[in-house]
Amino acid sequence: MFVGHYAASLALKKFEKRASLGVLFLAVQLVDILFFPFVLLGIERINIIENYTQSTHFQLEYMPFTHSLLGSALWAAAAYALFRWVFIKNHAIALVVALAVFSHWVLDLVVHTPDLPLWSDSSLKLGFGLWNNAIATYVLEAALLLGALSVYLKSTTASTATGRYGMGVFVVFLLLVNVLxxxxxxxSDSKVQLAVSALAAYFVFAAVAFWLDKKRN
Ligand SMILES: [Zn+2]
Structure with missing residues (x-):
């Protein structure tokens, strides 16, 4: 799952308005932000295979550190600890950031083919396989994102025109990106190119979300 993960960021903002939407955008993709460097370092493995599923061109061969249920829970716990005791130092904010990190695994579970291990690579691997139906995958991600956008817009108010329309325009942009x-x-079948473009997207999207969120209160 790609842009659908941001549904969790937008929805979680309703529960803790002091949490930065930019941070929540990075948090929901944290395990992917770690996965790509891990691939380049040879710690985890992806194989680029054209049309491996209807929605993807890759096989996720080995990713127990970032995408196992245990790994995700530990990254979420680490995020909690960081925001509880190092930055911000607030329990409620740390909790929504941790939930954002963990939400990645839950949403991935629906779309991935069975490649998400419970704890190690030899443990049971899960994935309901919605990626095998591209239209259903697209519709699910769009529905999640639009539903969460409406929650976000209802729970925050705009102070400027950018604030009023910006997030809606941004979500439409994300939905267009997801068509591609x-x-x-x-x-390209280059893993470096895949990693660089994915990481660039995650950080640019987070920066835009951070900026647009500042226009609402
Ligand atoms: Zn992922």
Whole structure:
């Protein structure tokens, strides 16, 4: 799952308005933000295979550290600890950041083919396989994102025109990006290029979310 993860960021903002939406955008993708460098370092493995599923061009071969249930829980706990005792130092904010980190695994579970281990690579691997149906994958991500956008817009108020329309325009942009992501051809079989473009997207999207969120209160 790609842009659908941001549904968790937008929805969690309702529960803790002091949490930065930029941080929540990074938190929901934390395990992917770690996965790509891990791939380049040879710690985890992805194989680029054209049309491996209807929605993806890759096989996720080995990712117990970032995408196991145990790994995700530990990254969420680490995020909690960081925001509880190092930055911000607030229990409620730390909790929503941790939930955002953990939400990645739960949403991935629906779309991935059975490649999400419970704890180690030899443990049971789960994934309900929605990626095998590109339209259903797209519709699910869009529905999640639009539903969460409405929660976010109802729970915050705009102070400027940018604040009023910005987040809606941004979500439409994310939905367009996801058309290319799900239905687009395999652009390149370079793992470095895949990693760089994914990481750039995660950080740019988080920066835009951070900026637009400042226009609402
Ligand atoms: Zn992932």
């Amino acid at each position: 992501n799900i239905f687009g051809p395999l652009g």
